[in-house]
Amino acid sequence: xxxxxxxxxxxxxxxxxxxxxxxxxxxxxxxxxxxxxxxxxxxxxxxxxxxxxxxxxxxxxxxxxxxxxxxxxxxxxxxxxxxxxxxxxxxxxxxxxxxxxxxxxxxxxxxxxxxxxxxxxxxxxxxxxxxxxxxxxxxxxxxxxxxxxxxxxxxxxxxxxxxxxxxxxxxxxxxxxxxxxxxxxxxxxxxxxxxxxxxxxxxxxxxxxxxxxxxxxxxxxxxxxxxxxxxxxxxxxxxxxxxxxxxxxxxxxxxxxxxxxxxxxxxxxxxxxxxxxxxxxxxxxxxxxxxxxxxxxxxxxxxxxxxxxxxxxxxxxxxxxxxxxxxxxxxxxxxxxxxxxxxxxxxxxxxxxxxxxxxxxxxxxxxxxxxxxxxxxxxxxxxxxxxxxxxxxxxxxxxxxxxxxxxxxxxxxxxxxxxxxxxxxxxxxxxxxxxxxxxxxxxxxxxxxxxxxxxxxxxxxxxxxxx
Numbered sequence: 001x002x003x004x005x006x007x008x009x010x011x012x013x014x015x016x017x018x019x020x021x022x023x024x025x026x027x028x029x030x031x032x033x034x035x036x037x038x039x040x041x042x043x044x045x046x047x048x049x050x051x052x053x054x055x056x057x058x059x060x061x062x063x064x065x066x067x068x069x070x071x072x073x074x075x076x077x078x079x080x081x082x083x084x085x086x087x088x089x090x091x092x093x094x095x096x097x098x099x100x101x102x103x104x105x106x107x108x109x110x111x112x113x114x115x116x117x118x119x120x121x122x123x124x125x126x127x128x129x130x131x132x133x134x135x136x137x138x139x140x141x142x143x144x145x146x147x148x149x150x151x152x153x154x155x156x157x158x159x160x161x162x163x164x165x166x167x168x169x170x171x172x173x174x175x176x177x178x179x180x181x182x183x184x185x186x187x188x189x190x191x192x193x194x195x196x197x198x199x200x201x202x203x204x205x206x207x208x209x210x211x212x213x214x215x216x217x218x219x220x221x222x223x224x225x226x227x228x229x230x231x232x233x234x235x236x237x238x239x240x241x242x243x244x245x246x247x248x249x250x251x252x253x254x255x256x257x258x259x260x261x262x263x264x265x266x267x268x269x270x271x272x273x274x275x276x277x278x279x280x281x282x283x284x285x286x287x288x289x290x291x292x293x294x295x296x297x298x299x300x301x302x303x304x305x306x307x308x309x310x311x312x313x314x315x316x317x318x319x320x321x322x323x324x325x326x327x328x329x330x331x332x333x334x335x336x337x338x339x340x341x342x343x344x345x346x347x348x349x350x351x352x353x354x355x356x357x358x359x360x361x362x363x364x365x366x367x368x369x370x371x372x373x374x375x376x377x378x379x380x381x382x383x384x385x386x387x388x389x390x391x392x393x394x395x396x397x398x399x400x401x402x403x404x405x406x407x408x409x410x411x412x413x414x415x416x417x418x419x420x421x422x423x424x425x426x427x428x429x430x431x432x433x434x435x436x437x438x439x440x441x442x443x444x445x446x447x448x449x450x451x452x453x454x455x456x457x458x459x460x461x462x463x464x465x466x467x
Contacts, residue, residue: 002087002159003138009082011053014038014046016078022056022066023074029062053080083155090141092128098440099137130160144339144382144430173202231445235308238300242310243443245296249289250441256282307448313433313441316426317342323416324350330360332415332460335429336367338383343429345389352393355401363387364463365429366406380406386429405464412444413456420448421456 011019014036021032033043047064050056055070066074073080091100139154176185186206188198231239256279263275301309311319323331324347331354355361365383368376387404394402413423424444426433433442447453 001090001133001138001157001161002085003154004083004085004156004158005154006081006083007086008079009084011055011073011078011080012046012049014042015049018043018046018064019050019055019066019070019074019078022050022064023071027063027065029064053082055080085158088142088146090138092133099133099141128160128162130157133157133160140341143341144337231308235300235303238296238303239308239310239445242293242296242300245289245293246310246312246443247441249286249293252282252286252289256286304449308452309446311422311424311426311444311446313426313439313443314435316422316428316433316442316444319422319446320414320428321347321350323414323422324354326419327354327359327361327416328357329417330362330415331417332362332364332413332457333428334364334409334411334413334460334463335427336365336410336412337379337427337430338365338386339430340382340386341430342427342432343383343386343390347429348386348390348393351390351402355394355398358398358401360401360403362403362405362460362464363429364405364407364409364411364460367408367410403464407463409463411459411463413459415453415456415460418450418453420446421453422446423456 010016017036018032021027021035026032026035029040029043029047033040036043047056047058050064050070051058053069053073054067055073056064056066058064092098135154135157138157142154172189174187174189176187184206186199186202188195188202259275259279259282263272263279266272266275297309320333351361366380368379383406391399391402411423412425412427413421414428415421422444424442426442426444431440431442433439445452
């Protein structure tokens with residue numbers, strides 16, 4: 001896609017010298033040219049550059065004076081911020097019409113396949129349109145996965161081209177860890193296609209005890225992805241149904257918003273009438289889904305005596321801050337990644353305050369940061385920068401109250417004392433969950449039941465002892 005970004009850049013050499021002279025009250029073009037030994041044309045070109053950046057102002061008698069912004073640029077060594085066009089790629093899901101929260105260069109890595117499932121391409125996918133690309137999604141993706149250190153902010157996405165991912169032709173071996181079984185399942189793929197005979201042969205080797213996982217990856221696979229097992233069958237069915245209803249309701253709301261937006265842009269009366277009929281139908285469906293959702297949530301509340309409920313995306317940040325202030329003994333936070341977008345100054349202050357009051361805080365994070373390469377280095381740097389900010393706020397005599405462990409885990413949960421636990425798909429320390437254009441659906445299970453708390457405490461102990 002083609003986007004316009006505000007990025008750090010340097011002034012040209014003539015412009016930098018002209019700016020320095022104007023700061024010394026040498027402000028007439030002829031005098032500037034004489035001192036620098038350059039022609040009037042060079043001085044004029046430099047002045048145009050400075051005027052365009054609002055670094056100087058020009059008077060009717062052609063004198064130029066430096067502005068406050070110009071003085072700041074001088075203090076910064078001649079560096080300024082400028083809009084410029086850039087072309088880059090983002091992974092886009094044509095089924096959900098969303099930017100995928102996944103590094104495009106590591107899309108086929110084993111750890112990502114284990115997280116996101118098997119990469120069978122959809123049939124007849126919808127090509128993206130510019131109106132489908134939400135700028136907040138692009139900003140979020142670039143903040144987390146971008147490699148441009150001088151990038152400041154993307155301000156516009158002006159063009160998009162559909163480029164299909166070219167998967168590697170070598171065989172991808174996928175190891176699937178079942179939560180309730182010690183026997184892994186292996187599957188082989190080439191160019192997105194399942195290889196039935198090869199998968200069967202590999203599985204037979206595994207069943208005979210052959211070591212199929214490279215030694216350097218065995219640490220990653222030593223902690224399988226575990227789902228909560230303390231829900232009863234009836235509770236699980238209700239919980240899953242609530243999730244499906246909420247997702248369907250959200251998609252219906254989005255479809256209504258998109259239809260209204262299209263209706264407002266078309267001048268075709270027949271199309272407007274068709275869209276109005278579609279909107280009315282979707283609103284009826286939305287009301288039915290909302291009523292069913294309310295009923296199922298009430299049933300779950302009755303069944304669990306109010307001790308278990310489902311958190312939506314936008315509930316997580318508030319719940320995390322509440323847990324930090326409520327914990328008096330120990331707070332455990334497990335998140336695959338850390339990003340300053342979520343691990344911001346507010347979170348650092350709240351954590352430091354809790355630690356200063358005597359609360360022990362444990363943080364486990366670091367998926368992909370044990371690997372080599374620029375991407376792992378970048379993820380590691382993002383997390384370490386945020387943690388350094390937190391460490392600077394903690395008194396030296398209380399630094400022992402903070403434990404940080406870098407682990408290869410997809411688990412995402414928090415435990416507040418012995419009061420409650422929250423576990424699900426929300427990355428607590430890399431996503432804020434705000435309702436904006438970059439919004440994505442992530443859910444978790446909140447539970448005050450002792451069995452659930454003990455279950456996730458055991459998982460936490462395994463994580464903190466694993467590395």
